[in-house]
Amino acid sequence: MGDDSGLGSDNIDWNTDDELEIEGFHSSCSTVSNAHTITAGSVEARSFAGPSNTKVFDNFISMGFPAEVVSKVIQEYGEENKDKLLEEILTYTALESSSQQQQQQVEPDPTSSEYAGSSWDDLSDDDAFSDDEMPKSGDDDTLLALVKMGFKEQEALVAIERLGQDASLDDLVDFIGVAQLVKAEDSLLPPEDKPQSSGHSKLKKRSLYEYEVLGKKRPKVIEKRGVCEEDDEAQALNLPNPMVGFGIPTEPSSLVTHRRLPENAIGPPYFYYENVALAPKGVWQTISRFLYDVEPEYVDSKYFCAAARKRGYIHNLPISNRFPLLPLPPRTIHDAFPLLRRWWPSWDPRTNLNCLQTVHGSARLTDRIRKAVESCEHLEEPTDVVKKYVLDQCRKWNLVWVGKNKVAPLEPDEVEMLLGFPRNHTRGGGISRTDRFKSLGNSFQVDTVAYHLSVLKEMYPDGVNLLSLFSGIGGAEVALHRLGIPLKTVVSVEKSEVNRNIVRSWWEQTNQKGNLIDMDDVQQLDSDRLEQLMSIYGGFDLIVGGSPCNNLAGSNRVSRNGLEGSESSLFYDYFRILDLVKAMAPRFR
C-alpha cells in the first residue's frame, strides 16, 4: 500500500478550492481523513503528520505543494525551520520529474568520540594556534611569536609597526617591555625616552605606544549613566543611535558643529579614512589610536540614499558649515524606483534597501521566489510562511519587485545611482557584470563622503592635491568633482586594474584639467617616491582612503581575521603613508 503512494498522490488535484478550509476546521473528521489520504497510508508520514504538525503540513498543502513532497521534506528536516522546509519543498518541486534520492539522516551519536580521545580537549581550550595553521607571511610569524611569548596582540602589533617589519625579535621585546614599564609607572614619559634600538630609526615624534598603553582599558570604574560628563579617556566607541555622525543634511537640528581634535591630528594636510562600522571588537579602537586618537564618525548612508551603508569615518576635517550635494538623492525605495511601486506587495514593508554588497542574488533564486509567491495566488495574500521566506530572501539579497510576483537584484546602473556615481560609471571597457557588482559593492557612497568633504570647498577655491589610497572606482574623486572642488593633482593607488581603468576613463570623460597619476601598490609609495611627487606637484591637501574591509566585514565567513588579516592590514599602509605625508608637509607648503 505504501508503495504506490507517490502515484496515488500525484493524481489528486490539490488545488481544488475546498482545500481552503479555515484553520478552525482542523479537528473535523473530514480534514483528518483527508490528511491520511493525502499521505497515502505512508506510515512514517502519517505518524509525522500527527496533531502537532497538522498546521505546518496544511499550510504547505494549501499553498499547492504536493502532499508527498511536503510530508517527505517535513519528515527529513522537521517542522521547526520553515524556511528550510520551503526551500527544500521548492527544490523538490522544481526537480519534480527527476528522480528523488533519499538522504539518510545522520544521527548524532553522543557516545561516538566523546571520551575516546582525551587529547582533543587540549586543543579546544587553548587559544594558541598550532604552527602549521599560520604559514602566512613573515610578520605574521613575528606577531605570532610575540603573542606566544605572552604579549598582548595589540602591544605586539604596535611594536612591529613602530620598529618595522624587519626588526629583530629582541628589539621588539625590548620595545614592549619599555612600554609596559611606562604603563606600570603610569607616567607620561616623552617618547624620546624609549629605546632607540638599532635598525629602523624612522621613529616619529609622537608616542604611539603611549597611546597604546595609556589607552588600554582602565580598571573597571563605576560609571554614572545619564550625565554626559567629559571623559578624559576614550571609552568604548559607542555607535550613535541614530547613526548620523556629526549630523546629516536633512536633520540640521541637534548637530554638533565643533569638536576638539588632538593636537597632532590637526591639519593640514587633511585626511579622511573610511571602513565598515561593524568591524570586530577593538578594531576601531586600534584604528583610532593610530589615526591620532581622532574619534570615528559613524554614519549610515541610509540617511543619504535609499540603501543602508554603515560606515565609520575618521578625519580631521572641520564639521561646521557642511553642505550636501544637490539634488538630494531619494531616500526611500519608492522614491528611488517609482516604477517599481506598482509591483510592490503591501506585505513587503521595506522602505530602505540593505547594504549594497559585492555579490548579488541569482536568477534561480528569483525564480524560486516567484514560484513561492505564485503558489499562493489563489489566496488573498501569501501565507505567513511564504511571506517570511520571501521577505527574508529579499532582505538578504536586496531584491526589488520588478513585475507581478517577480523580484530581481538591482542592476549595476541602479547601484551606481544609489551610490551617487554617474550612470554607466563602471560600464564598458571590458568590465564584466560580476566585476561591476564587486567594484560598486566596495565603494563609497558619494553623497555621504561629499557631505563630509564639502567643507573643503571654501578652503581650497583653486582646487586640491589629492592623495587617494585604495581608490577603487574613485568615490572620493567623484565626490570632490561633484562638489565643484577642482582636482589639481590626484595620486591614486589602486590594486585592481579594472578599477584604475574606470577612474582613468571617468577622468578623461569629465575633462579634468589636473594630473592623474595612478599606481597599483601602496608599497611603492615610500618616502622617496612621496618626496619626488610632492616636489613636482606640491604637497597633498587631502589624503583619502578606505582600506580593505575583507577581513572585517560580517559577510566574510572564511577569513574575518580582523585588522591583521591579509587584506585589512593594509590599513597600516594608509597610516604609514599618511604619517609620512604629515611629516613632510611643512616643507611643501
Added chain:
DNA sequence: CCCACGATGACCGTCACG
C-alpha cells in the same frame, strides 16, 4: 529604574565547481 537575558537581524565575502 536598572540589569540580565534571549531573540532578532544585518553584514563593502570567499571558495569550488561546471
Added chain:
DNA sequence: CGTGACGGTCATCGTGGG
C-alpha cells in the same frame, strides 16, 4: 561567469525580574 554552500559576530530591542 553564474551559482550555491559556507556561520559567526555584534548591536539593538523587547521583556521579565530585581
